[in-house]
Amino acid sequence: MAGASIRDVAQHAGVSVGTVSNVLNRPDEVSAESIARVNRAIEALGYVRNDAARKLRAGVSTTVGFVVLNGQNPFFNDVVRGAEDEASRHNIAILYGNTDEDVSREKLYLDLFEEQQVRGVLISPYGDILPRLERLRSRGIAAVLVDRFGGSSRFSSVSVDxxxxxxxxxxxxxxxxxxxxxxxxxxxxxxxxxxxxxxxxxxxxxxxxxxxxxxxxxxxxxxxxxxxxxxxxxxxxxxxxxxxxxxxxxxxxxxxxxxxxxxxxxxxxxxxxxxxxxxxxxxxxxxxxxxxxxxPSGMIGRTALRILLEETADPEHIPRQTVFQPExxxxxxxxxxxxxxx
Missing domain, CATH: 3.40.50.2300 (Response regulator)
Structure with missing residues (x-):
């Protein structure tokens, strides 16, 4: 099958796209049975991994930018801590910026992270941020919305209802x-x-x-x-x-x-x-x-970081919206x- 995509592999193997991504990038997190099914599908379809696109997206950076809405709010401190805990498992550092509900400061941090070519950006936005995130994506920098539902957008999000x-x-x-x-x-x-x-x-x-x-x-x-x-x-x-x-x-x-x-x-x-x-x-x-x-502040941060790493590893990753329920x-x-x- 010429031009098979990761979605085609997932459908042929009867697994999710995320499972295929894990087999390709983190096989230690996947069962032996799933690895075998995915590998059989790859062989049957003639799937060729797009390493050039993957490297463009992931780059060589070991840093991730995190832009929060209000650094005075302990809630956001806990979200960042959750992301840091997950990042440390992957030898990644978090660069943190507080916009303090200020659009100009939000732009300043995003410009800085773009210049630094971070691996990706987590952001709790103040206003309409999607055009700016599209620009980051065009530069090979993935982004995930945090504490903000992405709806039908092209970006993944982690939020609470x-x-x-x-x-x-x-x-x-x-x-x-x-x-x-x-x-x-x-x-x-x-x-x-x-x-x-x-x-x-x-x-x-x-x-x-x-x-x-x-x-x-x-x-x-x-x-x-x-x-x-x-x-x-x-x-x-x-x-x-x-x-x-x-x-x-x-x-x-x-x-x-x-x-x-x-x-x-x-x-x-x-x-x-x-x-x-x-x-x-x-x-x-x-x-x-x-x-x-x-x-669940810590879980929000950990989940957002995991999704961001999936997207930097796989250019064909399908954006998804993760919504937690409050208690x-x-x-x-x-x-x-x-x-x-x-």
Missing amino acids: SVAGGRMAVEHLIETGRRRIAFVGGPFDIRQVNDRLAGARVAAENAGEHVEIEVVATAAMTVDEGAAAGARIVSRPRHEWPDALFAANDLIALGLLQSLVVGGRMLVPDEIAIIGFDDIAFAGAAAVPLSSMRQ LVVRRSTDPAPRRAH
């Missing part, structure tokens, strides 16, 4: 008796913020009873912005206070706690419940232990609302 997470968070608040819920987060240029709000609205619509979702926007996903949002909320007349807050991430949630609890302005959870997103290490150690939607972690900040005397 933020819409499901937002829905689960608000469903939990509703179950504890809350009905006036404020979503606190921003900026809305960040896809995850929009997805978590969308999930919150789905939960409210599905509640079968009147549940309000208001939006309290923040300029960034930081503790300071959360504290400022909390101050704005308690400056309202008391009858306009929400009875629950769903923060777009744990840093915002911790800022809300700082403003509402440490300042002695409001009782959490008696007067107001708070839930965050990420379940960073500080969440359980907060003044009021914080409920949160847990993301609800319940702590004291969302204890059930107390019954009010009538």
